[in-house]
Amino acid sequence: SQQGEEDPQALSIQEGENATMNCSYKTSINNLQWYRQNSGRGLVHLILIRSNEREKHSGRLRVTLDTSKKSSSLLITASRAADTASYFCATDARRDDKIIFGKGTRLHILP
Amino acid sequence: DGGITQSPKYLFRKEGQNVTLSCEQNLNHDAMYWYRQDPGQGLRLIYYSQIVNDFQKGDIAEGYSVSREKKESFPLTVTSAQKNPTAFYLCASSIDPPGAWNTEAFFGQGTRLTVV
Numbered sequence: 001s002q003q004g005e006e007d008p009q010a011l012s013i014q015e016g017e018n019a020t021m022n023c024s025y026k027t028s029i030n031n032l033q034w035y036r037q038n039s040g041r042g043l044v045h046l047i048l049i050r051s052n053e054r055e056k057h058s059g060r061l062r063v064t065l066d067t068s069k070k071s072s073s074l075l076i077t078a079s080r081a082a083d084t085a086s087y088f089c090a091t092d093a094r095r096d097d098k099i100i101f102g103k104g105t106r107l108h109i110l111p
Numbered sequence: 112d113g114g115i116t117q118s119p120k121y122l123f124r125k126e127g128q129n130v131t132l133s134c135e136q137n138l139n140h141d142a143m144y145w146y147r148q149d150p151g152q153g154l155r156l157i158y159y160s161q162i163v164n165d166f167q168k169g170d171i172a173e174g175y176s177v178s179r180e181k182k183e184s185f186p187l188t189v190t191s192a193q194k195n196p197t198a199f200y201l202c203a204s205s206i207d208p209p210g211a212w213n214t215e216a217f218f219g220q221g222t223r224l225t226v227v
Contacts, residue, residue: 030210035218042117042201042218043154088153090216097161097209098169099144099216103153 004032004089004102012108019076021105023089024069030092032065034074037086037104046074046087076107084109113138117202117219123227124189124196132187132222134202142208143185144216147171148199157200160185161208189224197226 007022023032031050035043049056049065049072056063062075076083086104093100115136124130136143142161146154156169160179174193179185185204189196200223203216 031214033215035216040199040221040223042220043203043216045215045217048215092209092214094210097167098156098159099205099209099214100156101146101154 004091004100006087006089006102006105008105009103010106010108012110013079014110015079015081017079019079019083019107019109021074021087021107023072023074023102025072025089025091025093026070027096028094029067030094032072033090033092033099034061034063034072035088035090035101037088039085043088079107079109081109081111083107115202115204115217115219117200117222119222120220122222122224124224125227127191129188129190130224132189132200132202132224134185134187134219136183136185136204136217138204138206138217139182140204140206140217141182142205142214143179144203144205145169145175145177145185145187146201146203148201148221154201157187196224199223 004023004025033048034046037043047058060077065072086106088104090101118133144159145157155171158177160166176188201221202219205216206213
């Protein structure tokens with residue numbers, strides 16, 4: 001069962017620009033999380049936003065959550081080459097006792 | 112150093128063989144998970160465990176089995192019944208099970224399984 005869907009599937013931007021990725025989900029959630037995956041590696045947790053929060057910041061990351069639209073966005077400001085990776089949203093849905101991941105957005109930062 | 116360790120990093124399986132992937136964590140986490148990732152795809156949940164001696168099927172459990180005899184260990188066996196096992200397997204753990212307060216997942220570095 002696919003809960004979160006990221007958009008776009010792939011994104012290429014120039015170094016220094018901002019990158020925005022979106023995630024839509026289907027059912028009510030306890031929280032939504034964003035992860036990064038470098039090629040061939042495990043996932044690294046970036047940020048968790050709870051259902052009663054609307055915005056959260058961590059360094060160059062800004063996450064928003066709109067529960068009325070069942071969507072979230074991840075903004076990476078002032079992108080760097082090291083930000084090149086796949087980014088996944090994951091939802092902790094209220095009706096399920098499991099964390100479900102989307103298919104991810106592949107971000108490529110051009111030098 | 113606390114963390115979650117998967118072994119081996121690469122594994123080759125002959126047709127009809129069972130293989131076991133190891134996952135060990137020293138984070139004292141209650142919840143543990145196994146995911147499968149195919150090229151260019153997201154993660155699909157195979158099995159998860161919220162507590163020792165208990166585990167639940169995920170979305171693609173057929174052809175796989177697990178055990179959770181110790182809090183720190185959650186091995187995954189890929190059986191011969193799994194017809195297309197070639198994939199990247201990821202193990203993860205979290206302090207709390209889904210639905211609780213702290214569900215941030217920590218991942219191992221993965222095991223790449225190839226059928227030869």
